[in-house]
Amino acid sequence: MASDNKTIAKNTMALYFRMGITMLVGLFTSRVILQVLGVTDMGINATVGGVVAFAGFLNAALSNGTSRFLTVALGKGDKEELKSTFSTCFWVHFGLALILVLLVETVGLWFLYNKLIIPADRMDAAVWVFHLSVISMVATMTQVPYGACLIAHERMDMYAYTSLIDVFLKLMIVYALTLFDVDKLKLYSTLFFCTSMGMLLFYRWFCATRFEECRVDFKFDKRVFKPILVFSGWQLFANISISLNSNGILMLLNMFFSPAVVAARAISLQVNSYATQFMTNFRTAANPQIIKKYAAGDYEGSKHLLLESTKYCYYMMLMLSLPIYLLSYQLLYLWLGQVPEYCDIFLKLVVIQSLFQIFDTGLYTAIYADGNIKWNALTSPTIGFIAFPVVYVLFKFGASPIALSWVFIVVFVILGCIQKPLILIKICGYTFRDFIPMYWSCLKVTIISTVIPVMYDCWIRIQTDNQYLIFFSVVVISVLSVCASSWCFGIDASMREKVIQFVKNKIQK
Numbered sequence: 315m316a317s318d319n320k321t322i323a324k325n326t327m328a329l330y331f332r333m334g335i336t337m338l339v340g341l342f343t344s345r346v347i348l349q350v351l352g353v354t355d356m357g358i359n360a361t362v363g364g365v366v367a368f369a370g371f372l373n374a375a376l377s378n379g380t381s382r383f384l385t386v387a388l389g390k391g392d393k394e395e396l397k398s399t400f401s402t403c404f405w406v407h408f409g410l411a412l413i414l415v416l417l418v419e420t421v422g423l424w425f426l427y428n429k430l431i432i433p434a435d436r437m438d439a440a441v442w443v444f445h446l447s448v449i450s451m452v453a454t455m456t457q458v459p460y461g462a463c464l465i466a467h468e469r470m471d472m473y474a475y476t477s478l479i480d481v482f483l484k485l486m487i488v489y490a491l492t493l494f495d496v497d498k499l500k501l502y503s504t505l506f507f508c509t510s511m512g513m514l515l516f517y518r519w520f521c522a523t524r525f526e527e528c529r530v531d532f533k534f535d536k537r538v539f540k541p542i543l544v545f546s547g548w549q550l551f552a553n554i555s556i557s558l559n560s561n562g563i564l565m566l567l568n569m570f571f572s573p574a575v576v577a578a579r580a581i582s583l584q585v586n587s588y589a590t591q592f593m594t595n596f597r598t599a600a601n602p603q604i605i606k607k608y609a610a611g612d613y614e615g616s617k618h619l620l621l622e623s624t625k626y627c628y629y630m631m632l633m634l635s636l637p638i639y640l641l642s643y644q645l646l647y648l649w650l651g652q653v654p655e656y657c658d659i660f661l662k663l664v665v666i667q668s669l670f671q672i673f674d675t676g677l678y679t680a681i682y683a684d685g686n687i688k689w690n691a692l693t694s695p696t697i698g699f700i701a702f703p704v705v706y707v708l709f710k711f712g713a714s715p716i717a718l719s720w721v722f723i724v725v726f727v728i729l730g731c732i733q734k735p736l737i738l739i740k741i742c743g744y745t746f747r748d749f750i751p752m753y754w755s756c757l758k759v760t761i762i763s764t765v766i767p768v769m770y771d772c773w774i775r776i777q778t779d780n781q782y783l784i785f786f787s788v789v790v791i792s793v794l795s796v797c798a799s800s801w802c803f804g805i806d807a808s809m810r811e812k813v814i815q816f817v818k819n820k821i822q823k
Contacts, residue, residue, distance in 0.1 A: 344584065345650050346488045347502065348577075353654050355499045357573025358436055360580035361564055362426065362443045380407070381462040382682055383542055385605050397527040402539050403459045404530050411455040418448050430568045439499040446507045457514050460521040463528050476516065483509040555695035558702050559725075563718060566702070570709045574654055579715070582660035585638065585645070601679050608683035613743065616683065621752050624676030628756045629800040631672050635665045636764060637792040640771045644785050656715055663719035669760075670723070673730030673753075677738060686741045693733055701725045755804050763799035767792040 348356055380403040387396040423444065426432075432440050487505045491498055521528040567576045600623040607616035638645060642661045646653045681690050701721050708717040731753070738744040771788050778784065 343484050343488045344581075346491065348581075348650055348652070350491045350498050351502060353574045353577045354433065354572070355436065355439070357568070357575070357577035357580070358432060358440050359443055359499060359503065361430060361432075361568045361573060361576050362440050363447050380458055380542065382605070382685065384459070384462045385602055386609050393526065397529075398537075399542075400459050400463065400527045401531050403462075403542065404456065405532075406539065406542070407455045407458055411452040414455070415448060415452060418451070422448075425565075430565065431572060432568075433573075436499070439497055442500050443503045446503050450507055450510060453511060453514050457517065460518050460528060463521050463525050464517070476513065479516075480509070480513060483512070555698035559698050559722070562702060563705065566706060566709065567715060567718075571715055575656055575715050578654040578657040579660050581646070581650070581654065581657050582664050585649075585661055601682075604679050605683040608680070616680070617742075617744065617748065620677070620680050621748065624673065625752045625755055625804070627676055628669065628672045629759060629796065629804055631669055632756075632760060632763065633793055633796040633800075635669055636767055636796060637789045639665050640767060640788055640792065641785055644781055648785070659716055660719060663716070663723060667719070667723045667726050670726040670730045674726055674734055677730070677734040680738050680742050680744070681734075684742050689737050689740060690734075693737070694729060697725060697728055697733065759796070759799045759804040762803060763792075763796040766795050 351359070380399075383399050384396065384403070387399050423441075426440065426444055427437075430440075487502065487509065490505055491502060494501060518528075564576055564579065567579060600619060604616050604619050604623070607613075607619065639662050642665075643653060643658045646657055646661065678690065705718045705721050708721070709715075735744070735746070735749050739746065767788065770791050771784075774784050774787060
């Protein structure tokens with residue numbers, strides 16, 4: 315257990331290092347990109363990329379199966395099964411990529427020309443972005459087995475190291491945008507495509523030279539393919555729903571509103587994604603241990619690690635979400651220099667959504683480890699599917715773009731607090747009592763930690779107009795409030811004692 319915790323901690327720190335660098339550079343480059351491209355071109359880039367990404371729901375379904383079975387094979391220690399699984403997965407992804415190219419370059423291109431609201435003088439640039447996105451989709455799809463191997467081997471430190479290169483390349487893209495007097499959207503999409511391809515090739519080289527199974531041959535094992543296909547078949551329905559409610563929503567927005575509204579939604583999601591990465595990095599580091607414990611038959615250990623890690627993910631997300639919610643407009647203004655219409659309220663609501671999403675994504679790991687995803691694959695997408703037509707009808711009757719945010723908050727409340735616990739009880743041997751401490755701790759911490767920051771935010775805005783003072787003081791008080799509440803009411807006495815002892819040992823050394 316101590317060794318497992320050390321591995322999780324080490325990988326989490328590596329991922330946080332990577333996230334810190336990419337977040338700082340991402341905030342800087344996004345500001346410059348918005349200023350150079352403008353709101354309209356930024357919206358076009360998000361929408362057109364979404365058209366191609368929408369077709370990737372098939373890839374997403376197979377990706378989950380690939381990652382799951384590679385991790386299980388590694389946990390078993392069966393090298394031959396691991397090699398066979400990798401090669402089979404690679405050729406499946408390659409074949410699927412060819413099929414999707416045909417689909418996207420016909421149906422997707424028709425949708426781009428006939429259904430999206432794009433200014434006529436920007437259609438040529440939109441088509442350019444579209445074709446580059448298609449090529450990128452093919453490369454990304456065949457990259458999935460390599461990424462799955464990195465995570466299965468728990469080599470998250472590689473993401474931290476390569477972030478330095480990625481940061482440098484992104485800064486060069488921003489610099490190039492200010493140098494050349496050409497179509498900025500075409501230039502940006504081309505340079506971004508080239509850097510992405512370079513990073514993918516590097517990861518492939520690293521995996522091929524470090525992991526014996528990552529050497530592609532022409533082996534296609536039907537015995538490996540069949541369980542992956544069954545597992546991914548159940549995932550397919552779920553990933554159609556996910557793709558519909560992410561990339562599909564961006565396209566839906568562009569069918570009823572201008573690209574500027576799409577840009578506002580995309581910007582709000584980008585800010586929230588940086589915050590969500592704090593949770594995702596911890597979850598990514600913990601997931602292999604949860605799966606390996608389950609595969610080894612340590613069901614109680616897997617359950618304990620799942621519930622505890624989900625709870626801590628929530629605390630981390632709350633620590634970031636509270637100041638983001640209170641300071642959303644100031645944050646956007648300091649970051650971008652301009653705040654597109656609807657961006658402020660989009661950000662506030664997506665932050666609320668993300669808190670409930672923690673439970674949905676966190677608890678799914680137990681289903682993923684068990685492999686019996688039938689019930690989740692039937693119920694979760696069905697709930698998600700309802701959201702898209704509801705939003706469409708609301709838009710059709712003249713509702714504000716904000717309506718979609720409220721719909722998705724309701725969806726994730728149902729998924730994270732009702733649907734996932736019921737499935738874990740049904741297939742993984744959990745009980746209602748297992749979940750009560752986790753939800754109760756999260757509720758206590760949320761209520762207690764928000765009182766002082768909310769009251770202080772109202773008071774300081776009356777006392778001064780100094781935006782920098784308001785911003786930094788609210789951030790500090792919000793973070794301290796969540797940390798103190800989590801420490802006092804979110805973790806048990808034994809865990810507090812372990813943390814105190816750990817700190818004392820470090821100080822003594």
